[in-house]
Amino acid sequence: MANRPVAIRRALPGALAAACVAAFVASALGAVLWFAGGGGWPDAADWAALRFTVMQAGLSAVFSVTLAIPVARALARRSFPLRGALIVLLGAPFILPVIVAVMGLLTVFGRSGIVSDFLALLGLPKLSIYGLHGVLLAHVFLNLPLATRILLQGWQDIPAERFRLAATLGMGPAQIQRFLEWPMLRATAPAALLAVFGMCLNSFAVVLMLGGGPKSTTLELAIYQAFRFDFDLGRAATLAAIQALLVGGVVWIALRFTRLDGQGAGMDRPRHIWGAGSRWLRLQDTLLIVLAALFLLVPLGAVVLRGVVGLADVPPSVWGAFGASVSVALVSTVLAVVVSLWVAIAALRWGWTEVLATLGLSVSPLVLGTGLFLMVNPWINPARLAFAVTALVNAVMLIPFALRVIAPALRAIEADYGRQADILGLTGWARMRLLILPRARRGLGFAAGLAAAMSMGDLGVIALFADPHQATLPLQMYRLMGAYRMEAAAGAALILLGGSLALFWIFDRWGRGDAKA
Amino acid sequence: MKYLALASGLIAATAAVADTPVLTIYTYDSFISDWGPGPAVEKAFEAECACDLQFVGAGDGAALLGRLKLEGARTQADIVLGLDTTLTHDAIATGLFAPHSVSASYDLPVTWDDAYFVPYDWGYFAFVKNADQDGPSNFRELADSPLKIVIQDPRSSTPGLGLLMWVKAAYGDQAPAIWQGLADNIVTVTKGWSEAYGLFLEGEADMVLSYTTSPAYHLIAEQDDSKAAAAFDEGHYMQIEVAGKVAATDQPELADKFLAFMVSDAFQSIIPTTNWMYPAVIPADGLPKGFETLIHPAKSLIVPVDMADAVRAQALEEWLTALSQ
Incomplete structure (x- = not known):
């Protein structure tokens, strides 16, 4: 990670912030260990769970990103009506509470889903979604949009001049791929892989449900068992620590493999959809977009349909919960984006800051929540901190994602304009205001949208901090489900989906505001 | 003068709040949701106890016991409501619970003689x-x-x-x-x-x-x-759901009063159509119409x-x- 020299003074706030994030995670783990009076050692089943967790998360990441590359490229080089709306909508699956998303997926791929019904018409057996393939299908469904968006961001950050030059030089798609797209992917694909890997690591409800049973035991479930069954907090903490170390290692490796050449500066000319290419290429892109849209939007349509039906049953308390969730989301978004920007600057000098700030990705929600509870409980009634803790924990868990978007953007800015800014003596707030904020705006907007949407959907670690009088929307939705009120819960899910998408759209829109400048 | 009146009013109100004893009950999350028994139980008990009943929700039964173990004797809880018989042995072993003095003629398929826990539904x-x-x-x-x-x-x-x-x-x-x-x-x-x-x-x-x-x-x-x-x-x-008094409670009488209230008609008649379980003591009005259609296992x-x-x-x-x- 040979980086451009950045003054220590500039890198210090970010380094401190990253250290704070790491300290936050480490002290929660430490509190659990301290309470347990030491660590326990994982047994054979725990190691099997660890192997399975890493395997499924790794495969999910590879599949999601591999599929996202052609989809993002097709979206980048085609223009069609409602393209913007489609891109926002495609982002919906990963902001839904997983249970809602999976129910949507099952209306298509389930035992009584559309595909099975179709197979039955042909006299074929029903589709069975339950197994490793089901887990991967669900993870691709949930994360393809995330990966696509991160990569699409990369495509959009290639200056229009590069494509113009390529067109002038008579480059075909193959050469554009080699000289423009491949270097961009070297910078953004590891980020996308990491983000998806992180999402899938703690995904335990989906893995268990679609994995078909205990053979799909993930580390988080092993931690649940240690906590609920054996009350062996030492073992739970050790498992969480192993997972954190593992993720730290993976992040470090991914960053080593990220190429940071930058694309060279451009004049911010409006993008032409350059050389539409052959008819075959157009057909291929159209097909890809249609397939991706069908795959993502049909299950989503089922969620919306069911939600509309249930909307009438939604009790007023859901709207209160909606307000609470929006406030939490806004606070954690601001926190996550500001810290990520600082850390991204610090990472120009010290690569390890990015590794530290990413630790929130890896830690078991159950252990993190328990640790925080142990730290807070002797001093203050945890329920009084419900809002603050939720916002803080969400922020820590969102920083890794925001960072994946902001860090590459910032590296490109510094690579392209850093020397010039140094010569001009542009430092401090002026550099931030005149160079970084305007040029990183697209990335910041996207990161903020992502963070806000994910924070809305996140049920998080706050079970121990729950305020009996003010639930967040996902919690309220789960309560409805727990009280047999599945229709009302579907209505609440639709409200959650609408709210998350609206927040995402507002921030992302703000980011794209200067696209024509 | 207006401010003075306001200030003295506030002081009086605070004093009144401070005089009201607070009974804190830890329970599972679905008990206190808007659709669970919690809101109705709170209203019914507060009508007769001259106290403030506060529910704290924590996941489910196992999470509830986990939380209590995390807090130990420093817990704010006066009562823990929502454990079942797979957890009670473990719960008693923590030494955090006190024996109860409630007796009732339970309508359970088994005889109940647990010294620490009182059943409320099953x-x-x-x-x-x-x-x-x-x-x-x-x-x-x-x-x-x-x-x-x-x-x-x-x-x-x-x-x-x-x-x-x-x-x-x-x-x-x-x-x-x-x-x-x-x-x-x-x-x-x-x-x-x-x-x-x-x-x-x-x-x-x-x-x-x-x-x-x-x-x-x-x-x-x-x-x-x-x-x-x-x-x-x-x-x-069978699942038998129970509540117990925390030994370190600062409201022992109030806690006893609640446990006795818990097996009374006022509480028991709330259970069937909010928690969708059988009440531990069938209230005078009997079970709600519709419960008679349910299957009755020959063996428990x-x-x-x-x-x-x-x-x-x-x-x-x-x-x-x-x-x-």
């Missing part, structure tokens, strides 16, 4: 199916049938653990063979009850592990009689409290082995 685990579907009449028949079921993971869910105990109580040493037979009937295993029940309603399975009282919800709240529980002739496993199964720990560890081991192949 139910039978059962597989719920569509009423027009023929149900199997025991686990062996289920294993031989092509029927598909969804169950919950015993490591993260109370009903999931209940099923484990059910099979173990009914079949003892033969439990592993039963599980091996059931393996191809199990569509999937979910984290909690909601996911499993949702899958069943979506048509992903023919039956779901729930309670014999589940059809009562659909019948009474939705006027829908399309759901029924399958009656198993080897008997159904339950593992004795003091053996629950050992049985559940062994049962989990067997379950994991049988289903991980």
Whole structure:
């Protein structure tokens, strides 16, 4: 990670912030260990769970990103009506509470889903979604949009001049791929892989449900068992620590493999959809977009349909919960984006800051929540901190994602304009205001949208901090489900989906505001 | 002067609040949701106790006990409500609970003589199916049938653990063979009850592990009689939900008063249509209309409290082995 020299003074706030994030995670783990009076050692089943967790998360990441590359490229080089709306909508699956998303997926791929019904018409057996393939299908469904968006961001950050030059030089798609797209992917694909890997690591409800049973035991479930069954907090903490170390290692490796050449500066000319290419290429892109849209939007349509039906049953308390969730989301978004920007600057000098700030990705929600509870409980009634803790924990868990978007953007800015800014003596707030904020705006907007949407959907670690009088929307939705009120819960899910998408759209829109400048 | 009046009013109000004793009850989350018994119970008890009843929600029964263990004797809780008989032995072993002095004529299928915990409701685990579907009449028949079921993971869910105990109580040493037979009937295993029940309603399975009282919800709240529980002739496993007084409570009299209130009609009549379980003491008005349509298991199964720990560890081991192949 040979980086451009950045003054220590500039890198210090970010380094401190990253250290704070790491300290936050480490002290929660430490509190659990301290309470347990030491660590326990994982047994054979725990190691099997660890192997399975890493395997499924790794495969999910590879599949999601591999599929996202052609989809993002097709979206980048085609223009069609409602393209913007489609891109926002495609982002919906990963902001839904997983249970809602999976129910949507099952209306298509389930035992009584559309595909099975179709197979039955042909006299074929029903589709069975339950197994490793089901887990991967669900993870691709949930994360393809995330990966696509991160990569699409990369495509959009290639200056229009590069494509113009390529067109002038008579480059075909193959050469554009080699000289423009491949270097961009070297910078953004590891980020996308990491983000998806992180999402899938703690995904335990989906893995268990679609994995078909205990053979799909993930580390988080092993931690649940240690906590609920054996009350062996030492073992739970050790498992969480192993997972954190593992993720730290993976992040470090991914960053080593990220190429940071930058694309060279451009004049911010409006993008032409350059050389539409052959008819075959157009057909291929159209097909890809249609397939991706069908795959993502049909299950989503089922969620919306069911939600509309249930909307009438939604009790007023859901709207209160909606307000609470929006406030939490806004606070954690601001926190996550500001810290990520600082850390991204610090990472120009010290690569390890990015590794530290990413630790929130890896830690078991159950252990993190328990640790925080142990730290807070002797001093203050945890329920009084419900809002603050939720916002803080969400922020820590969102920083890794925001960072994946902001860090590459910032590296490109510094690579392209850093020397010039140094010569001009542009430092401090002026550099931030005149160079970084305007040029990183697209990335910041996207990161903020992502963070806000994910924070809305996140049920998080706050079970121990729950305020009996003010639930967040996902919690309220789960309560409805727990009280047999599945229709009302579907209505609440639709409200959650609408709210998350609206927040995402507002921030992302703000980011794209200067696209024509 | 206006400010003075306001200030003295505030002081008076604070004093009044400070004089009102607060009874803190830890319970599981669904008890205190808007649709659970919590709000009605709070209202009914506050009407007669001159106190402030505050519920604190914590996940489910197992999470509740976990929280108490984390807090130890410093806990704010005066009462813990929502443990069941698979957890009470473990709970008593913490030394955090005090014996109770409540006596009532319980309408439980078993005799109750626990010194620490008072039962407030109970139910039978059962597989719920569509009423027009023929149900199997025991686990062996289920294993031989092509029927598909969804169950919950015993490591993260109370009903999931209940099923484990059910099979173990009914079949003892033969439990592993039963599980091996059931393996191809199990569509999937979910984290909690909601996911499993949702899958069943979506048509992903023919039956779901729930309670014999589940059809009562659909019948009474939705006027829908399309759901029924399958009656198993080897008997159904019982879940008895209990509450206990925390030894370190600063409101011992109030806590005793609540436990006595808990087995009175005022509390018990709230339970059937909010918690969808059988009340521990059937109120004078009887059960709500619709409950008479539910199945009545011929045999009630339950593992004795003091053996629950050992049985559940062994049962989990067997379950994991049988289903991980």
